[in-house]
Amino acid sequence: MKRITFVSSCVVFAAAAVLGQGCGSSGDSTFGDGDDGSSGSSGASTSGGFDPSREDGGGGSSGDVDGGDDGGECATASAEAERIPVYMLLVVDGSGSMDGVNSSGTGYVAGERETDPEPSANGRLTGRKWIALRGALAAFVDDLAAKPDPNLAVGMYLFSSTATKPAGQVDVPISFVDTAHATAVKSRVMPPVFANGGTPLAASMNGQLPILKAYAPAAPVKPGGKYVLVVMTDGIPTDGKQACLTAASTALAGTPSVLTFAVGVGDENASATNVYDEVFVGDLAEAGGTAPAGCNTNWSDADKTGFPCHFQITPGSKTAQQIQADFLAAINKIRDTVSSCELALAFNSGDVDPAKVNVVYTSGSGQSSQIVQNATNGWTYDDPSAPTKVILHGSSCDALKSDPDGKVKIILGCKTVTGPGPGPDPK
Numbered sequence: 001m002k003r004i005t006f007v008s009s010c011v012v013f014a015a016a017a018v019l020g021q022g023c024g025s026s027g028d029s030t031f032g033d034g035d036d037g038s039s040g041s042s043g044a045s046t047s048g049g050f051d052p053s054r055e056d057g058g059g060g061s062s063g064d065v066d067g068g069d070d071g072g073e074c075a076t077a078s079a080e081a082e083r084i085p086v087y088m089l090l091v092v093d094g095s096g097s098m099d100g101v102n103s104s105g106t107g108y109v110a111g112e113r114e115t116d117p118e119p120s121a122n123g124r125l126t127g128r129k130w131i132a133l134r135g136a137l138a139a140f141v142d143d144l145a146a147k148p149d150p151n152l153a154v155g156m157y158l159f160s161s162t163a164t165k166p167a168g169q170v171d172v173p174i175s176f177v178d179t180a181h182a183t184a185v186k187s188r189v190m191p192p193v194f195a196n197g198g199t200p201l202a203a204s205m206n207g208q209l210p211i212l213k214a215y216a217p218a219a220p221v222k223p224g225g226k227y228v229l230v231v232m233t234d235g236i237p238t239d240g241k242q243a244c245l246t247a248a249s250t251a252l253a254g255t256p257s258v259l260t261f262a263v264g265v266g267d268e269n270a271s272a273t274n275v276y277d278e279v280f281v282g283d284l285a286e287a288g289g290t291a292p293a294g295c296n297t298n299w300s301d302a303d304k305t306g307f308p309c310h311f312q313i314t315p316g317s318k319t320a321q322q323i324q325a326d327f328l329a330a331i332n333k334i335r336d337t338v339s340s341c342e343l344a345l346a347f348n349s350g351d352v353d354p355a356k357v358n359v360v361y362t363s364g365s366g367q368s369s370q371i372v373q374n375a376t377n378g379w380t381y382d383d384p385s386a387p388t389k390v391i392l393h394g395s396s397c398d399a400l401k402s403d404p405d406g407k408v409k410i411i412l413g414c415k416t417v418t419g420p421g422p423g424p425d426p427k
Contacts, residue, residue, distance in 0.1 A: 073413075074414040075412070075414055076412050077411075078409055078410065078412065079409065080409050081343045081408040081409065084225060085222045085223070085225030086152050086153070086225055086335075086339055087153045087212065087217065087221075088152070088153065088154045088230060088335075088338070089211070089212040089215075089227075089229050089230070090155070090156040090157070090230045090232065091201075091208055091231045092156060093160070093199065093201070093235065094130075094159055094160040094195045094197070095161075095195060095196070095199045096160070096196050096197055097127075097129075097195075097275075098129045098130040098234055099127035099129075099130050100113040100126075101127075101195075101196075103275045111317075112128060114128055116131060116191070118190060120191040121191045128320040129195075129234055129265055129320075132315075132324035133232065133327055134189035135327075136325075137185060137331075138186045138190070139324075139328050140331050141177055141182035141186065144177035144182065145182040148220075149177075150176065151221075151222055151339075152335075153176055153177070153215070153217060153221045154174065154185075155170075155171070155173050155211075155212075156188060157171040157172070157204060157208045157211075158189060158193075159201070159204040160196060160198060161193055161195055162193055162194050164197065167204050167207025167208065170211060171188065172188050174215045176221045198238040199233065199236065199239075201238075201244050202244045202247060203239050205229070205244055205247040205260075208229070213254065213258060215227070226256075226257075226338065227256050229248075229251065229258050229260045229261070230261045230331070230334055231260060231262050231284060232265070233263075233265070233281070236276075241277075241280050244284055245284060245287040248287040251288070252288055252289040258288075259288055259338065261285060261310075262281045262285040262288065262310040262311065263313065263331075264276070264278055264281030264311070266313075266315070267314055278299065278300050279299070282295070282296075282310045285311075290337070291309035291310075292307075294307075295307055297309055311330040313327060336401075341392035341397035341400055342382075342391050343359075343391070343408060352387070352412050353413075354381060356412060356413050356414055356415055356416060357410065357411070357412055358416060359392075359409070359410060360409045360411060361399065361400060361407070361409075362406065363403055363406050364403050371392065371396045373418045374419045377394035377396055378393060378396055379391060
């Protein structure tokens with residue numbers, strides 16, 4: 001059988017989901033093919049012959065499933081899609097403004113602090129943004145440790161704070177996230193560590209990017225991944241905005257290429273006592289290659305048309321717990337973005353008929369399920385007329401990401417099984 005390589009950029013994150021119609025781990029279900037209308041939303045075929053649980057497509061003993069007269073099998077090729085790992089380094093703002101300190105460093109901004117919920121803080125008043133950020137980081141790594149995944153490695157650098165480390169020094173190393181690594185991340189941001197000092201973002205980026213780019217995965221982390229820098233800040237760099245933008249654009253163009261995501265936390269109409277430059281944060285995302293198509297590069301309090309190019313968190317009158325939810329959503333969205341359920345098809349354009357492609361998911365427990373073609377909870381092409389990717393959506397994507405041992409197989413030659421929803425139907 002002809003071999004075709006398929007590569008997936010999908011990695012795991014926590015999400016519960018249910019796939020489409022099951023075809024049975026025992027291999028007793030089949031895909032329909034041909035033009036006789038035998039295929040349906042369940043993926044079962046009355047003509048038999050194609051067994052998605054078998055690499056060769058099954059025996060074809062029930063006769064012709066291709067609509068021809070040769071009595072052959074409909075499946076012409078199949079290959080397992082592999083997930084591309086992600087190596088992520090978080091650069092976290094631990095400056096005084098995160099603790100509610102005003103821009104002059106002479107006091108605190110009214111309403112920016114609340115009683116610290118951590119017992120070890122001994123009732124200290126702490127900045128809402130700092131309480132929120134450290135809580136989101138703790139939830140993020142705890143979630144990863146609960147579902148260990150060799151396709152994701154995470155590290156962290158905390159700049160400024162009451163426990164500053166040099167910008168060129170390893171802080172929390174990039175690593176497979178198990179319980180011990182999650183504990184190391186949390187220990188770096190929990191009391192007695194508090195936000196304090198300035199915002200040397202350019203120095204932090206320039207010091208940490210070489211560490212990220214030099215990262216070489218070791219078991220159980222898989223090789224061949226992509227490199228991601230996530231910057232989370234609430235202030236204006238004390239060492240220059242342009243230096244930060246240059247660091248991001250240079251990293252994007254380098255080898256290995258590094259994507260830089262930007263999470264900005266601050267009120268867009270910030271006063272002189274609480275400075276925040278949302279345009280700069282958007283520029284940072286754009287320089288780092290992560291600004292979404294169509295975003296407003298001038299998004300700010302003066303121009304809120306469209307949507308920002310960065311991940312915007314606006315504290316306003318929110319509690320620390322509410323801001324924490326926003327932080328966690330941003331981090332998970334970044335993880336979702338870099339681990340999208342896009343299964344790249346590496347084949348010659350003439351090797352595949354877009355009307356004869358099917359997708360099978362097998363869970364870590366061995367249960368196989370057919371994913372029907374639709375844009376809601378199934379799969380679609382990036383371009384139906386000239387496809388280069390199969391993209392999973394909704395519950396199908398969530399299920400793959402939530403199961404580190406799950407596998408996807410792309411099968412060519414059998415008539416595409418479609419289901420309800422707005423997805424394209426190539427029949």
